[in-house]
Amino acid sequence: MTILTHGKERLTQEQRDALVQENIAEMGMFIGALIREGQFLKSDLDVPSLEVSKHIMSWAKEFEDKYQGPDFDYGKGIPELGDPAGYLDAIDNFTDLKMREAGWLTEEYINDEERFWHDMEYYVDIEFRVTRTIKVKAFSKAEANAQAEAWWEQVSLAEAAEKADGVEDFFIKDSFRVDDASRMY
Known part of the structure; x- marks a missing residue:
């Protein structure tokens, strides 16, 4: 049938x-x-x-x-x-x-650079008073989040505070593949 x-x-x-x-x-x-x-x-x-x-x-x-x-x-x-x-x-x-x-x-x-997941791009929504989206290359969502955290560690607190009125908390709101751009707000 x-x-x-x-x-x-x-x-x-x-x-x-x-x-x-x-x-x-x-x-x-x-x-x-x-x-x-x-x-x-x-x-x-x-x-x-x-x-x-x-x-x-x-x-x-x-x-x-x-x-x-x-x-x-x-x-x-x-x-x-x-x-x-x-x-x-x-x-x-x-x-x-x-x-x-x-x-x-x-x-x-x-x-291996031949793996299909090599250098996939992810958007990571970072919340620091307001949501900011950065783009990172990663082979998984977890790695994208780790790279976003590494990026945050390189941002000076003074610079971050200046841009966000003294808020000191960092929070990853969401991560998604670049080719899933329909998730962008």
Whole structure:
């Protein structure tokens, strides 16, 4: 049974379940390649294969739920996945992010300039009496916040107080990717 939504053919639940299985296979091959290349942290090689398998199954389902397999319009881009060329690139980039979040990648791999997340730009809303937005290059929201804090440490208190009537508190209100400029107020 094929489902039509807005005139576009949609996959059935059975077809979606089959795609989750394909996602599991693609993610497994991708992670296997990372292990062969030495990009999986050696100290974490002790991670039981069952744990890695559980993560892969969870990630495969999460990917399918979020991006809806080949039904997703990749032409519109997926900025958080580095605007992949298609379905398989999207799965690989998604797996890259999940591996990074799990702490299973080497620093060398994470900092490689070829990674799609290298030098992503974020806007960070800083509240200091009034909200000010600065732009930083980072590979994650957490790193963008850390860079904003480092920026703040370099601002002299006298200079800051002069610009904000003596207020001394610094607060990060929000961070978001530059390509999500719709969040700008």
